[in-house]
Amino acid sequence: MEILFDEIPSLDLADFTTGSPEKKAAFVKKLGEAYQNIGFVAIKNHGLSQELQDRLYHSIKSFFALPDEVKSQYEKPEIGFQRGYTGKGKEHAKGRNTGDLKEFYHVGQELANIPDSDPVKKEYPANLWPAEIPEFQNDANEAYRTLESAGKAMLQAIALNLELPEDYFEDKVAYGNSILRQIHYFPIENPDEVPADAVRAAEHGDINLITLLMGASADGLQVLRKDGKWIPITALPDQLVVNVGDMLERLTNKKLKSTIHRVVNPPKEKMNSSRYSIPFFMHPRSEMDLTCLESCISEENPKQFTDATAGEFLEERLRELGLRK
Numbered sequence: 001m002e003i004l005f006d007e008i009p010s011l012d013l014a015d016f017t018t019g020s021p022e023k024k025a026a027f028v029k030k031l032g033e034a035y036q037n038i039g040f041v042a043i044k045n046h047g048l049s050q051e052l053q054d055r056l057y058h059s060i061k062s063f064f065a066l067p068d069e070v071k072s073q074y075e076k077p078e079i080g081f082q083r084g085y086t087g088k089g090k091e092h093a094k095g096r097n098t099g100d101l102k103e104f105y106h107v108g109q110e111l112a113n114i115p116d117s118d119p120v121k122k123e124y125p126a127n128l129w130p131a132e133i134p135e136f137q138n139d140a141n142e143a144y145r146t147l148e149s150a151g152k153a154m155l156q157a158i159a160l161n162l163e164l165p166e167d168y169f170e171d172k173v174a175y176g177n178s179i180l181r182q183i184h185y186f187p188i189e190n191p192d193e194v195p196a197d198a199v200r201a202a203e204h205g206d207i208n209l210i211t212l213l214m215g216a217s218a219d220g221l222q223v224l225r226k227d228g229k230w231i232p233i234t235a236l237p238d239q240l241v242v243n244v245g246d247m248l249e250r251l252t253n254k255k256l257k258s259t260i261h262r263v264v265n266p267p268k269e270k271m272n273s274s275r276y277s278i279p280f281f282m283h284p285r286s287e288m289d290l291t292c293l294e295s296c297i298s299e300e301n302p303k304q305f306t307d308a309t310a311g312e313f314l315e316e317r318l319r320e321l322g323l324r325k
């Protein structure tokens with residue numbers, strides 16, 4: 001019988017990064033058990049300070065409070081909304097038409113940090129920085145770098161759990177196409193005005209390798225357990241929630257689970273309140289081969305996915321989300 005978790009397991013990333021060999025091995029084992037089951041963990045000692053998180057939340061609250069006409073100056077459909085602002089209701093989960101009740105702002109690799117010799121420098125669009133919130137640029141870039149480092153450590157642990165070399169992902173995520181997404185689930189004054197089936201974030205799996213999520217400003221995030229029960233995620237303020245995305249699920253032929261999750265609406269009387277959250281979607285470089293690892297294919301678990309690169313898979317998924325034509 002496989003375990004059914006009532007909450008997502010909590011781990012200490014310091015056990016992996018600076019712990020004894022025993023602690024490091026125990027971290028890898030527990031992480032593997034969680035990712036082969038519920039697909040989510042909460043980690044502490046990830047390196048992202050509370051002060052930085054507070055500053056970032058402060059900035060994004062100021063940004064989203066700007067009038068829609070100002071925010072839409074930072075909206076770029078021609079780059080598939082991969083940088084800057086995406087307006088209310090534009091994104092919908094795969095397989096749905098009703099847009100989610102959210103607006104968001106994307107930050108990618110800061111091009112100035114990428115060596116000129118690296119071809120991704122020409123591939124990625126430049127970041128857009130809102131002139132109205134000057135402090136946002138430094139704070140978002142610092143959070144991006146810190147989350148990228150924490151994500152690299154998590155990927156080292158994942159590699160060891162898959163019996164790959166610890167540095168297996170290193171060159172694949174170097175200057176990877178990761179995105180820091182600041183989300184505002186906006187207040188709704190009159191709940192009868194939105195489509196009856198509209199939700200803050202409809203159920204979905206994340207596209208990327210792994211997602212690192214900063215503590216949100218309100219409840220609502222839930223994961224779908226194997227028995228069909230929705231489990232609320234209650235991370236502590238000092239924890240990041242880190243989950244497996246579809247790219248890692250593909251690479252591991254579903255050994256590691258990209259678990260479906262959603263953000264539910266608050267009760268009707270609280271629909272007029274905001275919720276903010278900041279996920280970091282850790283993507284590899286677009287040339288990464290997501291062909292299922294031989295070691296994850298067996299007679300009991302035959303190959304479940306066609307071969308694709310990360311870039312090809314991302315394009316397909318962005319179209320399904322309504323962000324690319």
Ligand SMILES: O=C(O)CCC(=O)C(=O)O
Pocket residue numbers: 181183201206213216221261262263276277278279
């Ligand atoms: O807002 C949250 O807590 C999670 C958001 C999420 O799942 C996503 O943007 O992929």
Ligand SMILES: [Fe+2]
Pocket residue numbers: 204205206261
């Ligand atoms: Fe998600």
